Amino acid sequence: MLTDLYISGDSPLHRARPAWKLVLLFLFCTLLFVVTHPVMLAIGLVTIALGYAVAGLGPRAAYTAIRPAFFVLAIIFAAQLWLETLWLAIYVTLRLFALLMAAALVTYTTRASEFTEGLLALLSRAPSWVPKAKIALAISLVWRFIPMIRAQFDEVREAQRARGLDRNMLALVVPLVVRTLKTADEVAEAITARSLD
Amino acid sequence: MGMRFDRVCVTKAAREILSEITLELTEHRIGVIGNNGSGKSTFLRLFNGLETPSSGTVRFGDTTDDLRRHVGFMFQNPDNQIVYPMVEEDLAFGLKSRKLPKAEVTERIERVLHDLSLTHLRDRLTHQLSGGEKQMVALAGVLVTKPDLICFDEPTTLLDLRNKMQFMRTLATLPQPAVVVSHDLDLLAGFDRILHIADGRIHADGRPEEVIPAYRALCEM
Ligand SMILES: Nc1ncnc2c1ncn2[C@@H]1O[C@H](COP(=O)(O)OP(=O)(O)OP(=O)(O)O)[C@@H](O)[C@H]1O
Ligand SMILES: [Mg+2]
Numbered sequence: 564m565l566t567d568l569y570i571s572g573d574s575p576l577h578r579a580r581p582a583w584k585l586v587l588l589f590l591f592c593t594l595l596f597v598v599t600h601p602v603m604l605a606i607g608l609v610t611i612a613l614g615y616a617v618a619g620l621g622p623r624a625a626y627t628a629i630r631p632a633f634f635v636l637a638i639i640f641a642a643q644l645w646l647e648t649l650w651l652a653i654y655v656t657l658r659l660f661a662l663l664m665a666a667a668l669v670t671y672t673t674r675a676s677e678f679t680e681g682l683l684a685l686l687s688r689a690p691s692w693v694p695k696a697k698i699a700l701a702i703s704l705v706w707r708f709i710p711m712i713r714a715q716f717d718e719v720r721e722a723q724r725a726r727g728l729d730r731n732m733l734a735l736v737v738p739l740v741v742r743t744l745k746t747a748d749e750v751a752e753a754i755t756a757r758s759l760d
Numbered sequence: 761m762g763m764r765f766d767r768v769c770v771t772k773a774a775r776e777i778l779s780e781i782t783l784e785l786t787e788h789r790i791g792v793i794g795n796n797g798s799g800k801s802t803f804l805r806l807f808n809g810l811e812t813p814s815s816g817t818v819r820f821g822d823t824t825d826d827l828r829r830h831v832g833f834m835f836q837n838p839d840n841q842i843v844y845p846m847v848e849e850d851l852a853f854g855l856k857s858r859k860l861p862k863a864e865v866t867e868r869i870e871r872v873l874h875d876l877s878l879t880h881l882r883d884r885l886t887h888q889l890s891g892g893e894k895q896m897v898a899l900a901g902v903l904v905t906k907p908d909l910i911c912f913d914e915p916t917t918l919l920d921l922r923n924k925m926q927f928m929r930t931l932a933t934l935p936q937p938a939v940v941v942s943h944d945l946d947l948l949a950g951f952d953r954i955l956h957i958a959d960g961r962i963h964a965d966g967r968p969e970e971v972i973p974a975y976r977a978l979c980e981m
Contacts, residue, residue, distance in 0.1 A: 569846065571883045676849040700843075707845045710887040749840035756808055756833040757843070757901065758857040759826065 569674050576618040576672040581681025584669050592662050601654065607661045614668050628667030629660065636660060675706045704750070715742050761821040762786035762937070763807060763831075763909065768816035770802055770960075777802050778960045781816070785939070789931075791948030791968065792941040793975055794957035800913075800941045803957060807911045807939065808833045820908065832907030832936075836914045838898035842886045847878075847897055850886055854905045872904045876930065892923030899930065912940045916947060945972050 571577075576584075595607050615625055629636075636656055643652035673681070679699040686695045719738045720729055728734040763785045770778040778799050794800050805811035806818050808831035820830040835841045844850035851869045860868075873879045876896055881889065889897060895918070902910060915931075916924045928947060931938060942948055954971040956964040964971045 675845045703844055746840055753835055753841040757854045759828055760857045
């Protein structure tokens with residue numbers, strides 16, 4: 564999952580080129596989906612465990628990464644169980660789990676700026692009319708502002724709860740959208756003020 | 761050196777927000793006061809080109825350079841000024857468009873973190889910092905570009921007393937000239953010059969011991 568989880572460190576995974584990490588992540592996910600065999604999944608899970616060990620990340624870090632997704636994983640498991648078999652439910656859930664853990668491993672070991680540079684390195688093969696630096700900035704902004712919008716949502720909900728309106732979708736969404744737009748305006752302005760181009 | 765305003769007007773939505781402002785600002789610490797909606801923020805935003813005059817000119821010294829090259833701007837809410845998720849990356853952001861060698865970027869970041877006693881925040885996530893810490897990081901992001909002048913729009917409204925005092929000490933040690941818009945009259949008491957803006961005009965301009973009491977008296981009427 565693309566969270567803001569970077570943990571500083573000096574492992575080979577931290578030092579690896581971000582572009583390579585992204586390519587590897589892509590190949591890893593593709594492989595898990597194309598080769599639908601339990602052995603492949605087992606290899607994948609072992610690889611991830613090794614990755615976390617190499618990066619010096621303990622079970623705690625792994626748990627933090629996956630915690631927000633537990634709910635979704637549980638729903639998928641239940642749905643598969645209902646529609647298919649127990650065996651398939653386990654397989655599908657574990658595979659998604661593996662993908663999330665792999666993506667989290669990349670974000671744990673890659674700073675947002677390196678991540679953007681990695682994307683830029685990949686983008687550098689794109690034609691020249693693609694605004695590469697802008698795309699990179701946009702990606703870091705998403706990274707930076709997701710926690711902030713989440714915090715704003717909590718704030719708005721609290722304020723509306725105090726007014727007894729916390730079950731009213733409109734009362735939640737309107738202030739949130741207004742604030743987000745206003746924030747976006749101010750951020751755009753700050754970016755203008757801080758950079759020369 | 762300093763900022764020069766020559767018959768500057770700003771009109772928005774057919775309303776004149778600032779009219780005929782002519783000023784030469786060379787003092788080290790300049791405060792701007794005035795009622796809500798009087799045009800202080802608009803005035804300040806002219807300093808670094810966030811706002812362009814409808815007529816007249818704003819210049820830094822004798823140069824016709826891009827104002828942003830010379831003037832740093834601190835926004836009221838540091839949350840919106842900090843762009844990157846990590847402190848160190850955010851400080852590097854302002855330097856990116858200046859095409860400096862990598863070694864100099866690192867050196868400047870280290871220097872500014874050290875000068876503001878923020879070295880311990882270097883690897884922290886910006887959204888997890890406290891309000892006061894965020895503001896200091898935002899200030900570091902401005903200082904790292906070595907502006908010739910720094911503008912502050914209501915810098916202390918979000919701060920508690922301790923952080924406000926910390927901010928005042930930091931402000932006192934800044935080598936650059938600063939222009940500060942504030943409703944906090946104590947903050948501006950020791951400044952060299954105060955501009956009182958009313959209805960988009962410079963209503964009073966002088967030493968704080970003259971302008972501030974007059975402004976207070978006016979508000980009490
Ligand atoms: N984009 C805009 N369009 C129309 N009017 C605007 C615009 N921006 C600002 N104004 C108006 O210009 C006037 C001056 O605004 P400004 O933000 O400069 O005031 P201020 O002195 O900073 O006030 P405050 O103390 O509340 O921050 C206000 O009346 C405001 O409504
Ligand atoms: Mg204002």
